[in-house]
Amino acid sequence: MDGIRLTEAELGEGTLAEEEQSYGRVGVTFGDVGTTSLKFNVSSPVDKGEYIQIAHPDIGWVLGQIDKIERQSDLSVEKAKELNNGNEVDIDDTVIATVNIIGYRDDDGLLRIPGNPFRAGEPVYLAEEDLIRNVLGLKRTREGAFIGKLRGHDIKVNMNINAIAQKHLSVLAKTGSGKSYTAGVLIEEMLKNDVTMVILDPHGEYSSLAKPGKKRDSKKFDIEPRGYGEKITEFSPNPEINKDAQPLKFTFRSMDTKEILEMCGMSKRQTYVNSLENAKSKLATTQGDFTISEVIRLLKGNEEDNSTTLIKGLERLKEKKLFAGKGSRLDEIVNEGRASIINLRGTPPDMQGFIVDKLASSIFELRKREKVPPLILFAEEAHNFCPQRGKVECSDTFRTLASEGRKFGLGLGIITQRPAKVDKNVLSQCNTQIILKVSNPNDLKAIEKSVEGMTKGMKEEISRLPVGEAIISGAGLSEPLLVQVRPRETQDGGESVSVI
Ligand SMILES: Nc1ncnc2c1ncn2[C@@H]1O[C@H](COP(=O)(O)OP(=O)(O)OP(=O)(O)O)[C@@H](O)[C@H]1O
Numbered sequence: 001m002d003g004i005r006l007t008e009a010e011l012g013e014g015t016l017a018e019e020e021q022s023y024g025r026v027g028v029t030f031g032d033v034g035t036t037s038l039k040f041n042v043s044s045p046v047d048k049g050e051y052i053q054i055a056h057p058d059i060g061w062v063l064g065q066i067d068k069i070e071r072q073s074d075l076s077v078e079k080a081k082e083l084n085n086g087n088e089v090d091i092d093d094t095v096i097a098t099v100n101i102i103g104y105r106d107d108d109g110l111l112r113i114p115g116n117p118f119r120a121g122e123p124v125y126l127a128e129e130d131l132i133r134n135v136l137g138l139k140r141t142r143e144g145a146f147i148g149k150l151r152g153h154d155i156k157v158n159m160n161i162n163a164i165a166q167k168h169l170s171v172l173a174k175t176g177s178g179k180s181y182t183a184g185v186l187i188e189e190m191l192k193n194d195v196t197m198v199i200l201d202p203h204g205e206y207s208s209l210a211k212p213g214k215k216r217d218s219k220k221f222d223i224e225p226r227g228y229g230e231k232i233t234e235f236s237p238n239p240e241i242n243k244d245a246q247p248l249k250f251t252f253r254s255m256d257t258k259e260i261l262e263m264c265g266m267s268k269r270q271t272y273v274n275s276l277e278n279a280k281s282k283l284a285t286t287q288g289d290f291t292i293s294e295v296i297r298l299l300k301g302n303e304e305d306n307s308t309t310l311i312k313g314l315e316r317l318k319e320k321k322l323f324a325g326k327g328s329r330l331d332e333i334v335n336e337g338r339a340s341i342i343n344l345r346g347t348p349p350d351m352q353g354f355i356v357d358k359l360a361s362s363i364f365e366l367r368k369r370e371k372v373p374p375l376i377l378f379a380e381e382a383h384n385f386c387p388q389r390g391k392v393e394c395s396d397t398f399r400t401l402a403s404e405g406r407k408f409g410l411g412l413g414i415i416t417q418r419p420a421k422v423d424k425n426v427l428s429q430c431n432t433q434i435i436l437k438v439s440n441p442n443d444l445k446a447i448e449k450s451v452e453g454m455t456k457g458m459k460e461e462i463s464r465l466p467v468g469e470a471i472i473s474g475a476g477l478s479e480p481l482l483v484q485v486r487p488r489e490t491q492d493g494g495e496s497v498s499v500i
């Protein structure tokens, strides 16, 4: 029997029977047994994704995860035909699980994989919670961002906030799978930890972070409703629609000529550059500061200059009410330990690109000079701000932030329903990923390329994830984990609207 069953000494205290009872034996290894993967025949029901533990002759308990389960049978097509005809046939079958070995912690606390194989005929047990915690590095702690619990276990998953901020984050999922909800959970945790944030919010979904959510009767999660109104300021270029928001305004003077002409949508730009430059520099010398109205007035009074089209363009731009004598202060938008929501609801998409570009590039400049605190810039519907195909106003800025932001303490949070449509140069820089259900094959490919350490089984799982479950990778976690996202403390801003 030696080599098949562990001796009492190898198991430590207690008899084998007791150990089996407490650990829940689920099968025995067979065939070719490796160091990183092995197979066992399943004797008690287990699920794909379940954590198991198996004793290694030199190391003791090692953690693994079931990556694949299949029933192997001797049922041939001929026999299946017989069954179809109503005849009885004998079927010999057995359920086989393939395990991906995660490893063990060595004396220095480092995650290691055994250097030589496990034994064939070794019993496999459901993993004990303490072993899962220890190997996956999920400590019982209040530190970090409590995003949810390990699927099927009462084990909290806390993401390392510094790792998120320093290495950029992406939240990826098809529409309606819970991106905004999950991003909301993460932002709640960030607010609790005094992380400075700016949230680009095209649909006005994040204002609800200020309000407490419903009381939930959840056995699994003990979440008390609360609002973060005292830590959130909302800004909007369109405060008429978004009544709770402070106006987001720019000074006309801070815009360069090229930007202004692009905003006016004037195709034959070069023709107008000189007229506009002249008007601006005249006003700058005579009165220092100036407004868009003053530039229009000056151009109108300029007899010899035929600037009718330019004036019309500027008048159209003025109607958008983006400019004011006094612009919004960036040090009020990037406010230490607080979040600013840039509510872009009601702002036309072309204007959104300009606004985001101006805002993001100015914040980055100030951050480089340490005039504003380190921050995370969340971009909801990011495929619109940094598309893979074509170019929008803020495309280049996002690329720069993705490649250089982290050096200067500016982390990105990219939220999108179309990973394949986000600039790969941006997505590939996100080392922390929260992936919810995705089914589009191109999006799945884009995700597979950008996530490290995901097993084949996990990749298959992405298209089957129920709402509220996520695969989380990076953020200080040693392995990608399947997590049941915790309920929101605040109101859910993206709740589906009932038609009837
Ligand atoms: N962890 C969760 N627990 C409970 N409900 C959730 C959870 N995640 C999402 N939901 C619900 O699922 C629905 C869709 O979520 P959400 O609006 O976050 O999706 P989305 O991916 O942002 O969609 P869209 O692409 O339309 O913006 C919402 O009604 C939300 O309340």
Ligand SMILES: [Mg+2]
Pocket: 179, 180, 181, 494
């Ligand atoms: Mg959403």
